[in-house]
Amino acid sequence: MSTSSSTADAAPARRVPRPRADALRNRERIVTAAREMFVEFGSQVPLDEVARRAGVGNATLYRNFPERGDLVREVVNSLMARVTERALEAAEGEVDTFAALRRFTHAAADERIGALCPMLDGDFDKDHPDLRAERERLEEAVQGLVDRAQAAGRLRADVGVGDLMVAVSQLTRPLPGTACLNMDRFVHRHLQVFLDGLEAPARSELPGAAATLEDLRSESRCSS
Template identity: 70%
Template sequence: MDTATATAAAPRRRPVRPRADALRNRERIVAAAREMFVEHGSDVPLDEVARRAGVGNATVYRHFADRDELVRQVVLSVTGRVAVLAEEGIAAADADADAAFGALRTFVHAAADERIGALCPMLQAGFDPNHPDLLDARERLERSIEGLMGRARAAGQLRADIAVGDLMVALSQLTRPLPGTACPSMDRFVHRHLQLFMDGLMAPARSELPGEAATLRDLREH
């Protein structure tokens, strides 16, 4: 039998899939890390993350080579969840154009509950924002939020001088205080203030905004 025939005859190896319990442990670690990063910042000891997740220290390091990898996975998790929320908003707006701004409002409140503003302090020195996975996730997030805002704008319900960056700045600011601060009780005001902000986005606009609309590129560059 020649080499080509032998190669063709050789059984293909199926890719090894992670076991279900391993996947559950990984998800629990990411969820615990997300909670603790929000509460205490991304410098929280990984031993504490393991304890919150209900796994051993060795399990954390088996799934994540170092802190940077765990932080990246938390960012990917939050970014992915928020993108799904925006995509659900697009589907709702497509089903009923009159409900486009309502879908945007629902998205903003849901994104606040994901504590998307807590991503900012994670993106510190040593964090690679240009990792391929992060670039893909960011593109999906930006595309989905822009799509949702575009539908509300096309329906004449969103003022024309607002861009995605303006929305993200508000979400970032209003989902604070920053991790590790002594003002956790401020959380009870988040949705109240978000509602005020969203009312200000409705068309027709009652005033002319100073400056220019903020794009996501503006936020990344500054």
């Protein structure tokens, strides 16, 4: 059999269709609307309300996210990605290493990173490869900010990146769905007080040991 005939007889390679641009836009609109509503009201908000805010039909939402957990996972991933970008922007945009840490902390608050905590209690695959990759990317970016500030002598040496993330998460509350809506106006004020306590030279000795990212992961596993 000749090469030309065997080539002609071979089955054509199957092409995987790419999502249409409008389908991708709808998916992005759903994730954006869900992120806003989960932050405001918690992740148990009715999904038809999410669809309404996104400007799509319920069928479109369920076609993209058949289960609530699928949407929660995507929102968590999106929120982590946004916070990672804020960390990278801070590192690139500030010469002073502590100024970079300060910029990131306030930016993470604006992204409402504290809303991650109640979302992480949701029923979804927390070890999904996309989530694991984005979590590692976020941890690397924030760890870099902390390491550079400490190496420059601008951040006290007895704190860890876990201390930073716990404080930012706690200070960006109240949690979604609470009645204390006016508390947001105090967030950046209280974050600045916290940041003043991180700057070197330290004015006191902290009790206990610095919190690491592994400490936070261990706590998350215990509470799940």
